[in-house]
Amino acid sequence: MTDSRPPGASGPAAGPPGVAPSGAVSASAGAPDAASATPDAAPATLAGGHGRVSGYLDRIRANPTGRLALRVGIGILGGLVVAIGIVLIPFPGPGWAIVILGLAIWAVEFVWARHLLHFTKRHVQSWTHWVLRQSLPLRALIGLAGFIFISAVVWLSVKLTMGIDLAVKIRDFLTG
Numbered sequence: 001m002t003d004s005r006p007p008g009a010s011g012p013a014a015g016p017p018g019v020a021p022s023g024a025v026s027a028s029a030g031a032p033d034a035a036s037a038t039p040d041a042a043p044a045t046l047a048g049g050h051g052r053v054s055g056y057l058d059r060i061r062a063n064p065t066g067r068l069a070l071r072v073g074i075g076i077l078g079g080l081v082v083a084i085g086i087v088l089i090p091f092p093g094p095g096w097a098i099v100i101l102g103l104a105i106w107a108v109e110f111v112w113a114r115h116l117l118h119f120t121k122r123h124v125q126s127w128t129h130w131v132l133r134q135s136l137p138l139r140a141l142i143g144l145a146g147f148i149f150i151s152a153v154v155w156l157s158v159k160l161t162m163g164i165d166l167a168v169k170i171r172d173f174l175t176g
Helices: 052-061 064-088 095-107 111-133 136-162 166-175
Strands: none
Touching (some): 111 136, 136 166
């Protein structure tokens, strides 16, 4: 068994997996205790905490400079992805999915983002399960309402940003 403590750490390496020598439970088995010194610095458990990526991130977090650089990099990357997703929300396509992807990137390093991601997942799943329990005519009505809402958002965003009235264009196309 190899010692997964940061270089220069002293003291016994024995103990149950996931429990630091100080007695604090780390977020992933064998993670350095220094990474979990503050609640916001707890590492995310990627691939159940047993993956190559998680081990690599744990090695980066073992160094204070690496931990700061990782937090700044994750913050900037996640912020860019969230910003792009927010810009794309009014358009057809995966705007919300991109926002959630940015949130997942933030969740690698920030506890608040992890909590928000779990909150979002829980509510999307409960909404989906509720809709699936409804009768087929009600599901069709919910789908129609969603289609009308998305169409209105697309129409309004195209009209305001490009000055093109899609309703007039579609009518002219259909009437020839």
